[in-house]
Amino acid sequence: MVRFLSFFLLFFINTDASEFDKNCFDCHSQDFKFHIIMNKYTLKYSSEKRIKEAMFDYLREPSSEKSVLPLEYIQKFGLKDKSPLDDKTLREMIDIYYKEYNLQSKIY
């Protein structure tokens, strides 16, 4: 039973990871500082709900006002393109991203 459960969990974790890789690394390179972005979102939006909503909002309609990055950075590198993902997938990816990188779960 334990073996079965472990396998089951591993399967889903791997599924999550692979989905995230597939959907996110298309645009972001492997060396993208995901944890820095999460830190910036956390500093600005505080709660899980608000962070996820802000991320979704930005990826759906990117703008310099919505961005958590400094204006100079945007002026230099420009804004990201709109996410090609549908709403459902996008929300799922944000959930995986939050689960993986959120700061609150790292406090002990």
Added chain:
Amino acid sequence: MYRGEKKTIFYVLGLYLSSTLLLISTIFVSYYYYEKDQFEHNEKDILKKYTFLLTQQLSRLNENSSERYKYPRFDEFESAIYDIDENLIFSTNRDINITNFKDSFFIKESNSYLLSPLTPYYFGAAYIVIEKKSKNLVKSIDKLIFIAIVTIIITLVTSIFLVNLVLKPMRDNIKLLDSFIKDTTHELNTPITAILTNIETIDSSSCDEKALRKLQRIKIASQSISNIYEDLVYILLNHKTSTQNIELNLREMLEQRIEYFTNMANAKNINLILDAKQDFSFNADKKKMQRLIDNLLSNALKYSYKATTIKVVLIKNSLSIEDEGKGMSEKEVKNIFTRYLRFDKSQGGFGIGYSIVKSIADEYHINIDIVSKQNHGTKVTLSW
């Protein structure tokens, strides 16, 4: 203790104590709030320092990029952080449970809490809660209550002492007045008795009409003095005269008393009528009953108009004396039993007659009913 002294003591004590207690309670309540304010102020200052310390640590921690973050812990206080939606992020003490995010400072179960907003949101923390053990304010209140009780007791003792001090001159004066009246009364006894006895022994047939009239006037005046004397003795002895209750024949007694007052009645051309068809007995002290009847008759005579009738009616369980005199107002009837109160200053007396009547009537459970109409007369009915 003199009559009315108890009342005065109660009034003075009541007034003094209530004003003092009001003052004490105002001082203590103000002091309590001052202490509470001071306490809260000090606690807040300390908690603010701790908040600042924790914020600094969180900021430093947030700057480091790490796989895991060790939340800052301190010996002096416990802390917790909440996100903007009031969800707990981390707490060093599971007991910290904030439900109301509007109160920035509060004390609960001998712990002080300070809730401070935080920006930027390090680790998502929008609120920092600091909890520290606080000095027990209840102990301070207990101490305050103890001091208040001691102060009240001291005030109470002081007030009793003060009342005694204030009343002392009054007591001395009353004592002096009492002893003066007692001495005077005592001195009056012998000459009055001598006058009355000698008048009785004068042979009226040997006097001419003019002398006889003069003699009658002397007799009436002596009787009046004698009445006043008897009333004063009754009052001065404070009703402590030895009581010897016997079966009294009221009709006989009334006849005697009416005869005694006949001279007075004649002087004002007043017709004193006794309507007592039967003998009725009443168990009472003879002297007291005599004082009761004498006072009622003397009052009736005093306030009756000239050439009128005073009707004394004795029936079973009731005696009424009705005059055709000045009468009294409703207010006067209401206050008639107040000692030393005289409505008509033109008439002699001390205003003690009805007070004596009431005192004796009360002793023998006799009900007094007074019906009076101004300029028509007064009817006093005793019933038992």
